[in-house]
Amino acid sequence: MSRSSTSRSAEGRRRPPTIHDVAREAGVSRGTVSRVLNGGHYVSPAAQDAVNAAIRKTGYVVNRHARSLITGRSDSVAFLLTEPQERFFEDPNFNVLLRGCTQALADRDIPLLLMIAGTADERRRNLRYIEAGHVDGVLLVSSHSGDPVVTQLRRAGVPLVACGKPLGQTAKVGYVAADDRDGAREMVRYLYASGRRRIATVTGPPDTPGGVERLAGYRETLAECGLPADESLIVPGDYSRASGEAAAGLLLERAPDVDAVFVASDLMAQGVLDTLARAGRRVPEDVAVGGFDDSPAAVASRPPLTTIRQPWDRISAEMVRMLLARIGGEEAAGVILPTELVRRESA
Amino acid sequence: MSRSSTSRSAEGRRRPPTIHDVAREAGVSRGTVSRVLNGGHYVSPAAQDAVNAAIRKTGYVVNRHARSLITGRSDSVAFLLTEPQERFFEDPNFNVLLRGCTQALADRDIPLLLMIAGTADERRRNLRYIEAGHVDGVLLVSSHSGDPVVTQLRRAGVPLVACGKPLGQTAKVGYVAADDRDGAREMVRYLYASGRRRIATVTGPPDTPGGVERLAGYRETLAECGLPADESLIVPGDYSRASGEAAAGLLLERAPDVDAVFVASDLMAQGVLDTLARAGRRVPEDVAVGGFDDSPAAVASRPPLTTIRQPWDRISAEMVRMLLARIGGEEAAGVILPTELVRRESA
DNA sequence: TTCTCTACTGTGAACGCTCACAGAAGCATG
């Protein structure tokens, strides 16, 4: 009555081989095959070889559903993107990050589930999915602080690693971030060293780590260099190109004698360049412009942007490493990675 | 010996409720709960309500591993990206596509697994994963033709929907594409209608659908309009900005009297604009420039680019719809969606 | 010899679900 060994239906996919087929082929029991599959401890070399040969011969691939059912692990992780919907997708940094994480996970044979939770409804749905244990951990990319997702996932006990230092409760939340403050310091120091004395800044939103830390670095360095703290030189932005344009306009009005601008993102810096060009200021002769991110836009802009490189490849690799460690039971920790000044023509 | 009902460990996650817990809570059997979960056929209204209440009360979420183990379906699909590694991630079109697919799938509560197969090794690994039945279908984004992945997935009988018409064997492969040829036609017609008579083109690679079809549309329209077919007006590109710059340089050399260029991608069009600006040609007064894609770059470029909009939102929605239909047993089909001319300042 | 220890192997029993089937109840038809 039951189907014959290695049966296949006439049309369609053949029934994939099970651990049982492999065991029969190798002349051992299911248990031994399972042991080979899971590290090969307490397996004789002969059995080991027989099983491996049988796996090759049958084309066996483990059924992850069956495995997950019993182990309680899913061997997959979520890449969860919350908040500002399409914003992230336009951000070149995000691409690099997603790509890096996918790669790092693939190396460990772990699939990545991409989740986008723009609306509250999507957030609820994704949260339910995650809390149901369908993934072992979450890589969280959330721009703004006070994200309710963080709190909920923490409460549910789901291993979590965030990109960028969460501004609120950081306990029990692992994170990997670039050294925003030090990057800002380096840029402002560089502008100062090249002779600039009226150094302005265009900031990011005050509820993002980058908005806070880069501004802090700017302030510290001015003080270090003995320059006066002039609030009219500090203009807020929201990371968008348009806000960079507007900020530069405001700046030229308030402080026409400005000779350098440290802009908290490359995208905004492009807007600043546009406004400066329209106002007839030459870059870098009249005004030096420094960006942040080293996005592709930095190379494409005219003139090419001197900027601070964020080590996205290292960030993604570290996020994955940390998440897997957390899944393995390790405690939460924070890692801050160094940035690097990239000199181009704008400063 | 066994754990008490709804047991929870002191620390860590509590044991999630099973279908059994729900059944007990609702005073019905597992079977009835299962029926409610799967459409509610042959369930009395009273039982229906009791089960739904019990689900809410217990916070039950179906264990997809257990379900998949028996149904043989995984209720997840792969988004498979093959070939040119980071190229795609720099392409804004790709972002929109990925986002659209994630969204469309999320609406149906189906997770998307992101797979990147740049190297042959990654291709092999991902293929093994897919063929093992870990996903129900594949959304394939592959730029170049003759992709071995297509053949292998077809042979394995995995439901497959490609983005863009596969140039090779199209039988049994579903695809969704923009109407490249008609888009090109519309642009060239528009250039002609605005009085241009020396209309050049910068093409995409000849092994991509966009490279072939957009060129064909260009040729057809010139003939229609009674303009001579002048091969010196056709310059090859590879979709990159740099290749656009180079192509425009070559073009100005070969045909200095050119008064319009239809460029097969916005990115290349930006390169063309750069070269034209350096050569002192005004756009659109001296030379009109038309792009293709309507990427964010089209708005950002100076002057803003007249271009052909690809309906990425509809493409992604249709890809998902078609894939699910194929998983449901429907035959492969091809869908071609209309493009749209977007008038800005460059033409 | 006998015992213990180690290295290895096989065997049920789960994991949480769906599916097929059997059966019960209600109602109309012969």
Add this chain to the structure above:
DNA sequence: CATGCTTCTGTGAGCGTTCACAGTAGAGAA
């Protein structure tokens, strides 16, 4: 009153794996 149909419900089996446990064989020690 039996028969059939429809609607609904519960039950046992089994999906493919891992895990705990029981067992075997061989080596070395007493």
